[in-house]
Amino acid sequence: MASKTTAHPVLDTRALNRATLARQLLLRRVPRAELPVEGAVAHLLGLQAQNVQPPYYALAARLADFRPEELATLMESRAVGRLVTMRSTIHTHTADDCMRLRPLVQAARDRELAQFRHGLAGVDLRRLAEVARGLVEEEPRTMKELREALAGHWPDADPFSLSVAARCSLPLVQVTPRGVWGRSGQVRLTTAETWFGRPAEPAPAADDTVRRYLAAFGPASVKDFQTCSGLTRTREVFERLRPGLAVFRDERGVELFDLPEAPRPDADVPAPARLLPEFDNLLLSHADRSRVVSAEHKALTWKGNQAYRTFLLDGFLAGIWRVAESAETATLTLEPFGPLTRGRRAELAEEAGRTLARMRPGLTPEVRFGAVRDAA
Numbered sequence: 001m002a003s004k005t006t007a008h009p010v011l012d013t014r015a016l017n018r019a020t021l022a023r024q025l026l027l028r029r030v031p032r033a034e035l036p037v038e039g040a041v042a043h044l045l046g047l048q049a050q051n052v053q054p055p056y057y058a059l060a061a062r063l064a065d066f067r068p069e070e071l072a073t074l075m076e077s078r079a080v081g082r083l084v085t086m087r088s089t090i091h092t093h094t095a096d097d098c099m100r101l102r103p104l105v106q107a108a109r110d111r112e113l114a115q116f117r118h119g120l121a122g123v124d125l126r127r128l129a130e131v132a133r134g135l136v137e138e139e140p141r142t143m144k145e146l147r148e149a150l151a152g153h154w155p156d157a158d159p160f161s162l163s164v165a166a167r168c169s170l171p172l173v174q175v176t177p178r179g180v181w182g183r184s185g186q187v188r189l190t191t192a193e194t195w196f197g198r199p200a201e202p203a204p205a206a207d208d209t210v211r212r213y214l215a216a217f218g219p220a221s222v223k224d225f226q227t228c229s230g231l232t233r234t235r236e237v238f239e240r241l242r243p244g245l246a247v248f249r250d251e252r253g254v255e256l257f258d259l260p261e262a263p264r265p266d267a268d269v270p271a272p273a274r275l276l277p278e279f280d281n282l283l284l285s286h287a288d289r290s291r292v293v294s295a296e297h298k299a300l301t302w303k304g305n306q307a308y309r310t311f312l313l314d315g316f317l318a319g320i321w322r323v324a325e326s327a328e329t330a331t332l333t334l335e336p337f338g339p340l341t342r343g344r345r346a347e348l349a350e351e352a353g354r355t356l357a358r359m360r361p362g363l364t365p366e367v368r369f370g371a372v373r374d375a376a
Contacts, residue, residue: 008247008255011219014267016250016291017315022263023216024282025062026274026312032063037070038079038094045209045216045228046091046101048284049082049179054277055092056181057309060358061274068181068359075180078196082174084167087230087284088112092179095196102171102192103203108230109168119158120165128154132166133191140175140188143167171200206237211259217285219248219258228285254288271315273344273351278307283317293317297337300373311351313344319373321352323360330356330363335370345369 011019021027025040040063041047047055056068071092074080078095085091085101088108093101113125128150135141135149143163150162166172171192177185193200213225222235238245238257248256258264276282282292283301293301297317301308308320311334319336332352340348349367356365 008249010251011248011256011264012251012267013291014315015264016219016256018267018269018271019219019258019262019264020217020282020291021271021315022265023218026282026315027265027269027271029062029064032065035063037063037066038074041071041074041080041092042094042097043216044281045212046085046093046097046281048277048279048281049090049092050279051277052179053181054279055179057275057277057355057359058280060355061276066358072181072183076176081192081195082179083171083192084109086228089279090174095198098171098173098192098196099198099201100204101209103201104206104209105230106203107232113165113168116158116161116164119161121157123154123157123162123165125165125169128162128165129169133170136166136170136172136190137194140190142186142188146189206231206234207241210234210237210241213285214245214257214259215262217281218262219246219256219264220286221250221254221256221288223254223287224285227287228281250288252288271312273348274312275321275351275355276310276312278309280310283307283310300337311348313340313348323356325360325363328364329366330360331366331368332356333368333370335373337373339372340369 018027024044030040035043037059040059047058049055056071059071060066071080080092080094081098082090082092083098083102085093085105131153132146132150135146146166147159147163150166151159154162172189173192173195175188175190175195177183178187209229210225213228214220217224217228222238226232226234246258246260248258250256283289289298294316301310301317301320309322310317311319311321319334321332321334324331332355334348334352352367353365
């Protein structure tokens with residue numbers, strides 16, 4: 001619940017949770033007539049797409065009557081695309097955002113590239129970008145093909161560093177069929193300009209992206225935005241926008257910004273069970289993730305550098321899930337982080353069955369509960 005201080009209203013963890021879930025379309029599934037798939041991708045500031053399936057499951061958790069074929073069609077028609085943007089990770093964005101957001105985060109790509117400077121000694125990076133652009137615009141290439149071709153121009157440089165330099169210097173899009181539901185294909189790359197058939201755009205001011213971030217993830221701090229975007233030194237952007245923003249504090253006194261008209265539901269509003277894919281941006285886009293992930297559960301969602309698929313109960317991270325398929329059956333196994341009441345089990349099983357029916361309609365759905373996982 002929100003309370004007052006002499007400076008700014010304070011939002012406790014549950015209030016932040018409900019506000020963020022509302023922005024993330026996770027308090028209720030939004031009908032297609034209200035928000036089409038392409039509009040949802042734009043509203044969410046893109047979908048983490050380190051693997052092929054996560055964007056599809058992310059939308060299934062948020063949109064009513066979503067079918068994987070809808071996003072696949074957008075991918076094939078080049079209305080959306082896959083490229084490295086925020087946090088140096090692959091995201092599915094609308095074509096417009098591919099062109100806008102990639103230049104915006106160039107400074108983060110430059111910092112990443114600086115880590116490979118020893119392997120690029122003597123390499124003219126501007127020339128490398130020109131050569132790499134010519135190669136991938138001639139025909140989409142795998143990273144291996146690009147690396148080998150670049151090594152022919154700079155035989156004394158580290159081949160891997162050369163390919164990293166190309167990825168950091170150019171807006172490289174993964175071409176289809178990669179990323180299309182139900183199809184497979186190697187990662188082949190070309191430039192965003194070639195793939196979307198439009199010229200490059202100059203890097204925009206960060207103001208609009210900050211507002212969009214708040215619309216999808218707020219209320220949030222400056223560090224939250226920097227965690228999501230990979231950008232640094234953005235305090236001045238928030239200060240410039242401050243007169244038009246609502247300002248709060250969390251229970252630790254951290255200053256939070258928000259759009260005045262954005263939804264901030266009551267902390268007691270019910271939050272339904274939701275199944276999220278691995279690397280869902282809900283769990284990765286704040287410096288302080290306690291609004292969704294409790295401290296004792298943080299370490300239970302990863303194995304090495306691979307994230308598990310997770311589920312929410314009462315708005316908070318409550319367990320992981322997996323799917324195994326046979327010729328006729330899709331079995332979804334749920335592993336909660338603690339004992340569940342009969343009501344919670346029923347709610348979760350219903351949501352799991354709904355997810356299978358939507359994502360694997362040709363297979364017989366089967367929902368199981370696995371062992372309880374705990375921090376011990």
